[in-house]
Amino acid sequence: MASKMDLAAQFAIRVFTGIRVAMRDGAELNVRITRPVASGRYPAVLEYTPYRGLGAVLPDHRDETTPVIPFLAERGYVIVQYDVRGTGSSSGFCMDMYSEQERRDGYDMVEWCAAQDWCTGSVGMIGLSYGAVVQWQVAKLNPPHLKAIAVRSGGIDLASEFTSPGGCLRPWLFESYAPVMSAYNFSPPDAILAGDRWAGMWQERLNNSAPWGLSFIRNVNDPAYWRSRSLAPDYDDVQCAVLLIEGWADWYATAELNAYRHLSCPRKVIIGPWGHYYPETADAFPGPRIDARYEYLRWFDHYLKGLDNGVMNEPPVAVFVRSWKTPTLICPEEAGAWRSEAKWPPDRALDTVAYFGNSGSLADTPQDGFETYEYRPAVGLTSGRLGMGSTKPWGMATDQRLDDAYSVLYEMDPLPEEMELLGQPSIVLFVSSTAEVAYFAARLCDVAPDGTSRLITEGGLLSSRNRRAEALVPNKVTEIQFALKHCAYRIERGHRLRVAVASASFQNAWPTGQAANNTIYRGRRHPSRILLPIAHKGPEILNAPNFLAPPDAQVDPQTMSNPTYALHHDLVSDRITCEMAAGDVANGGYNSSTYRVSNRTPEDTTIQAKCLYRPTHPSLSIEVEANCRTVSDARTYSHQVQITVKNDGKIFFENEWTECVPRGLS
CATH class of the missing domain: 3.40.50.1820 (Alpha/Beta hydrolase fold, catalytic domain)
Structure with missing residues (x-):
């Protein structure tokens, strides 16, 4: 270039x-x-x-x-x-x-x-x-x-x-995006830019706007x-x-x-x-x-x-191929290398079947058997925040073993030579549940010789979003198919490839509302499996892309202000709470949230979130506060929003909205 x-x-x-x-x-x-x-x-x-x-x-x-x-x-x-x-x-x-x-x-x-x-x-x-x-x-x-x-x-x-x-x-919608956008959208225009129309423009906004979170729930x-x-x-x-x-x-x-x-x-x-x-x-x-x-x-x-x-x-495709690095919540620099490709996925990446086998193996041929596990809504402690949400850059997936303990695991023997995955893995599960609805989540992990487990990619599907949108018949075997996210990843020789299956990923997916025991079936009649896009060495390797270096040095993470990002387990109630807080009231707003999930009563999930924002004005002190409460029970989802606007410390505007819809099969 x-x-x-x-x-x-x-x-x-x-x-x-x-x-x-x-x-x-x-x-x-x-x-x-x-x-x-x-x-x-x-x-x-x-x-x-x-x-x-x-x-x-x-x-x-x-x-x-x-x-x-x-x-x-x-x-x-x-x-x-x-x-x-x-x-x-x-x-x-x-x-x-x-x-x-x-x-x-x-x-x-x-x-x-x-x-x-x-x-x-x-x-x-x-x-x-x-x-x-x-x-x-x-x-x-x-x-x-x-x-x-x-x-x-x-x-x-x-x-x-x-x-x-x-x-x-997605919980983040209600932890962060809904309250932040509510505070923004009820804030006044810039007084200098709006001029003498400022007050009228703001009043029109206050009289007619609606919090976006209402449409998230409504639809x-x-x-x-x-x-x-x-x-x-x-x-x-x-x-x-x-x-x-x-x-x-x-x-x-x-x-x-x-x-x-x-x-x-x-x-x-x-x-x-x-x-x-x-x-x-x-x-x-x-x-x-x-x-x-x-x-x-x-x-x-x-x-x-x-x-x-x-x-x-x-070449029309340039991807960074990741490789092993000990997983941490913040990662200043990934391990891996840039790669150019003529198409995606490349022709040399061939879908290779690995069947769920006996003794937690990934096998070349189907092996009869089954594994039953209890649905635990709080699985997902180690998954991090996709997109790193409101915690960036402290949102990367950590060592997966904490969640592996509550998942069904299938894995390969240590690899005799390195393996490269280029494309989109997919999962086929034959399952049954004691509930009418269940979520099936799969994580693909790179396991080092010392047992450390690094997330490569993941995905999941609500049973009612399968090919037929209908309730599960308790204990009847059903086929569920879904794709994981695309990946470009090299697994080192001596490492193992692991598939972890559970029924929750609570930091990134709202828990389903029915307690359950779920079963994965395997074998010739029920060939549960994963398709892996394993890339073979091709006859032509294209030159790696030659990108220019960025203009400024990378920020030292130690100099950045730390968000609140805490996970608490109440051992008595068996309830998990995720607390997050980040931002500045005068620079984009201060957002805080508390997200509670119960392992005993999965239908009862609550997010309480707030954004406090102080838009600038030459002479007035304006404060906009959005409080959102999002709740599910066995039958409904509801979202309640309260907007309070203060002008020089006095309430200038206040309103509340509530949206409630049937949760259906979710």
């Missing part, structure tokens, strides 16, 4: 804030533009989120949320960022995330950019997380001037990846709600060029690799080791980090400026 000298900054830049752009219905979006000082026509790159990131401009044009913004502007792009309607300093109100109106606004903003006299007519999009998902939504609408997008950590099926992986609610059993907001299965609707960048420690590596496989447009994918970060930032754990700004630049240079820079002559 080109060097930093070849792609050096060419322009002095300037930031314009407080721009108002009217939408079809009269709502005005708050827009920030970062662009070269020099007059002329440039391609535009669009980004939008609801995360209140477009306030004061930081010194030296350091953008506080997206480090590539000034970088691209210095190299001949106009970057257009805006707040989602009803959030930040945009007018209007917000009832739920990714609304149809919001998606139309995205389409209209692409075309607004293209129509400006400073634009060449070529428009791209960029963004992480929420800012990545919205790119899929806009790309599906195919605005005529959208030529390329750069998707950093974006799900493609929001029900199965964001709200309910495997069919069970828990309505896949169509999330499908309308997702890319899948409408891959062919996307016609612009797509650059995918994600990390194994993040939520959406599997989503982005599946998008790469199904899209028919020009595309490339990079999967590194990182969590939910831009990989060029100083706190992007775990490393090794790369300067992904140059990857975005080369992508946009080719598709927005028409430069023949060779970006599509390189």
